[in-house]
Amino acid sequence: MLSPYFEDVLIQLGINMILGLSLYFPLAAGQLSLGQGGFMAVGAYTASWLTVAMGWPWPAAFGTAAVATALLGGVVGLPALRVKGIYLVLLTLAFGEIVRVFFLNFEPTGAAQGYRGMGFVTTLPLVAALTALTALLASRTARSRVGRALDAVRTDELAADVIGIDVTRMKLMVFAIGAGVAGLAGALWAHYALFIDPEEFGLHRSIMPFTFIVVGGVETYWGAIVGATLLTLLPEWLRFLQEWRLAFFGLAMILVMVIRPQGLVDHRVVHGLRRLVRRVGSGARSRGGGSSAPRQDPHTRRER
Amino acid sequence: MRIPRKLTWTAALTLMLVLLSAPGSTEAKLEGKTVKLGAIYPITGKGAEWGEHSKIATQIAVDEINKAGGIGGVPVEVVIHDTATEVGQAISLARKLVQEEKVLAVIGPCFSSEFEALAPMLDRLQTVIVSQCSAKPGLSKLSTWAFRNSLTSDKQLEPAVKVWRNRYKVKTSVILYDSADAVSAAEGAKVLPALFKKYGVDVKELLTYQTKDIDFSAQLTKIKGLAPDGIALGACYQQAANIVRQARKLGLKQPFLAGACTGSPEFANLVGADGEGSIIGSAGWPDDPRPKNREFLKKFMERSGGKKPNYGGMRAYDNVYITKIIMEKYGVTNKPGDLELDREKIRKGWAELKGYDGIAGLTSMDEVGDGSGAATVLEVKSGGFVKLDQ
Numbered sequence: 001m002l003s004p005y006f007e008d009v010l011i012q013l014g015i016n017m018i019l020g021l022s023l024y025f026p027l028a029a030g031q032l033s034l035g036q037g038g039f040m041a042v043g044a045y046t047a048s049w050l051t052v053a054m055g056w057p058w059p060a061a062f063g064t065a066a067v068a069t070a071l072l073g074g075v076v077g078l079p080a081l082r083v084k085g086i087y088l089v090l091l092t093l094a095f096g097e098i099v100r101v102f103f104l105n106f107e108p109t110g111a112a113q114g115y116r117g118m119g120f121v122t123t124l125p126l127v128a129a130l131t132a133l134t135a136l137l138a139s140r141t142a143r144s145r146v147g148r149a150l151d152a153v154r155t156d157e158l159a160a161d162v163i164g165i166d167v168t169r170m171k172l173m174v175f176a177i178g179a180g181v182a183g184l185a186g187a188l189w190a191h192y193a194l195f196i197d198p199e200e201f202g203l204h205r206s207i208m209p210f211t212f213i214v215v216g217g218v219e220t221y222w223g224a225i226v227g228a229t230l231l232t233l234l235p236e237w238l239r240f241l242q243e244w245r246l247a248f249f250g251l252a253m254i255l256v257m258v259i260r261p262q263g264l265v266d267h268r269v270v271h272g273l274r275r276l277v278r279r280v281g282s283g284a285r286s287r288g289g290g291s292s293a294p295r296q297d298p299h300t301r302r303e304r
Numbered sequence: 305m306r307i308p309r310k311l312t313w314t315a316a317l318t319l320m321l322v323l324l325s326a327p328g329s330t331e332a333k334l335e336g337k338t339v340k341l342g343a344i345y346p347i348t349g350k351g352a353e354w355g356e357h358s359k360i361a362t363q364i365a366v367d368e369i370n371k372a373g374g375i376g377g378v379p380v381e382v383v384i385h386d387t388a389t390e391v392g393q394a395i396s397l398a399r400k401l402v403q404e405e406k407v408l409a410v411i412g413p414c415f416s417s418e419f420e421a422l423a424p425m426l427d428r429l430q431t432v433i434v435s436q437c438s439a440k441p442g443l444s445k446l447s448t449w450a451f452r453n454s455l456t457s458d459k460q461l462e463p464a465v466k467v468w469r470n471r472y473k474v475k476t477s478v479i480l481y482d483s484a485d486a487v488s489a490a491e492g493a494k495v496l497p498a499l500f501k502k503y504g505v506d507v508k509e510l511l512t513y514q515t516k517d518i519d520f521s522a523q524l525t526k527i528k529g530l531a532p533d534g535i536a537l538g539a540c541y542q543q544a545a546n547i548v549r550q551a552r553k554l555g556l557k558q559p560f561l562a563g564a565c566t567g568s569p570e571f572a573n574l575v576g577a578d579g580e581g582s583i584i585g586s587a588g589w590p591d592d593p594r595p596k597n598r599e600f601l602k603k604f605m606e607r608s609g610g611k612k613p614n615y616g617g618m619r620a621y622d623n624v625y626i627t628k629i630i631m632e633k634y635g636v637t638n639k640p641g642d643l644e645l646d647r648e649k650i651r652k653g654w655a656e657l658k659g660y661d662g663i664a665g666l667t668s669m670d671e672v673g674d675g676s677g678a679a680t681v682l683e684v685k686s687g688g689f690v691k692l693d694q
Contacts, residue, residue: 005400
């Protein structure tokens with residue numbers, strides 16, 4: 001049986017993975033958002049309010065929270081279509097702050113006093129299932145026609161437009177999906193901590209998924225997963241360093257950036273691993289299952 | 305000279321009776337190699353100062369107790385973990401301490417946000433946690449296992465409001481508070497207005513700022529126009545010090561009143577001459593001249609590089625001693641098989657705690673598990689705090 005402490009760490013890891021993946025979606029179309037903390041807050045407060053004040057069962061509340069956050073993401077995403085790069089970063093950053101200040105002053109959910117009364121819903125199996133589901137969604141998106149369209153939009157928006165990809169729709173869609181996923185992470189967090197206050201969803205929450213992806217790798221959704229794992233577990237492993245652990249943690253991050261600026265996981269690593277797995281598999285079954293081979297093609301061209 | 309035999313017998317019997325009835329002689333000794341307690345303090349992050357002070361004070365208490373023979377003859381060990389002032393870490397560390405490291409009781413967490421997330425879990429963990437600083441009203445009632453050896457901000461502020469009003473003849477006041485900090489916002493929006501109503505001080509206006517603000521001239525100019533008799537703050541000491549200094553620069557001469565989060569010696573240090581005469585409601589007086597306080601202050605300043613403890617540090621020290629006394633008085637055995645019974649005994653001990661005379665003053669637990677009594681009214685005087693009579 002897992003030790004309860006490790007179980008807690010795993011639950012927090014799962015929520016962080018979902019949060020990391022929430023940023024993968026907009027990034028897949030080249031949109032960097034620093035407002036994921038804001039979306040997480042909306043999801044957390046919506047789900048909590050629905051379970052506490054309205055007495056909804058949690059699946060309905062979680063679902064509604066995710067959908068509502070996704071819709072909000074769509075609305076925020078609209079102006080985001082007109083701005084790019086650093087301006088988009090600023091816009092999403094400002095959005096995150098607006099959300100934080102809103103909940104800071106919104107009396108029905110306790111304002112600065114925070115909100116409580118949620119039941120304990122977020123268990124490890126639930127988090128594991130929802131993390132797997134989110135990863136599956138990311139994987140399906142990346143490997144589908146949509147994924148290739150997103151690749152095109154990210155690498156060259158104009159060219160993508162010329163070959164007939166609906167750039168606007170693509171960008172808006174992934175931005176909304178990302179927001180919804182962040183909202184789900186918020187709902188899970190609220191029903192784990194059982195107490196939320198606006199300060200928890202400040203800028204550091206928005207930067208968290210960003211560091212996950214920067215360290216893990218921007219190219220594939222595995223980057224978000226590996227980054228979240230590493231950055232959640234590393235501070236725990238470094239606990240023996242006591243007061244110095246955060247300094248050491250920062251140093252480790254700088255080292256990663258110097259040695260692997262593209263992040264720990266890129267397509268080459270993923271394919272290398274996949275090939276390895278296949279070789280081991282084919283050793284047992286002697287050739288077969290080449291169905292996923294053509295899928296690599298759109299990616300391999302970016303390996304220089 | 306011959307001593308009559310009867311007298312010898314009487315004396316011997318009396319002596320035996322005295323020895324038998326003396327406290328301590330009948331107490332069962334604890335078992336095991338160490339008595340294990342846990343602590344979760346915010347040693348990094350925004351609460352770093354509070355956590356650091358609590359940690360130093362805890363270590364002082366542990367060293368003293370072990371030097372004097374430990375708890376019931378067994379040395380005490382406090383496992384201290386850093387929460388980084390984050391709710392998630394406070395939760396996982398509390399569970400680690402209770403379920404893996406099998407501690408008998410947990411001291412901390414410091415911040416109300418951490419405490420509020422932990423308290424509902426305690427009915428499942430069945431272990432006492434005792435916060436040394438959390439001041440937000442209404443949290444200890446969330447579980448019978450949740451205790452706070454600190455004063456909620458209404459208790460800290462009530463005597464201070466009385467002293468401040470009488471001394472400066474305050475009839476009208478404004479309240480300026482940090483709307484982004486849970487405790488400050490509670491003080492500014494709820495606690496102070498209620499106390500002012502009770503003591504007949506007219507609130508002219510409620511003004512707010514946000515934790516990270518550094519310029520308060522807009523609010524202070526407004527206050528100047530309103531010309532109240534006094535200014536009450538719901539603020540932490542860094543901002544409170546800035547507010548006081550900027551107010552003096554703008555020519556505001558009103559006396560200041562502030563609560564829980566300004567009860568740090570750093571506040572008096574930062575405001576300097578501008579803060580003279582400000583009244584603080586607090587839960588501990590670092591410069592208390594009683595011998596045991598002086599002894600503690602000396603040891604604390606040796607370990608902290610010359611800094612004086614805030615009330616969190618003082619109460620963390622008391623918490624270790626109170627836990628020791630409870631364990632000895634309620635017959636904790638420290639046998640691994642008795643862990644649940646021992647934890648329940650400690651809970652009972654905290655719930656029934658009356659009149660412990662610690663370095664933070666006389667401490668009792670009220671019916672919900674919050675500290676009561678020993679609210680201290682401090683006045684800022686020449687860069688330090690002076691205690692005022694209530």
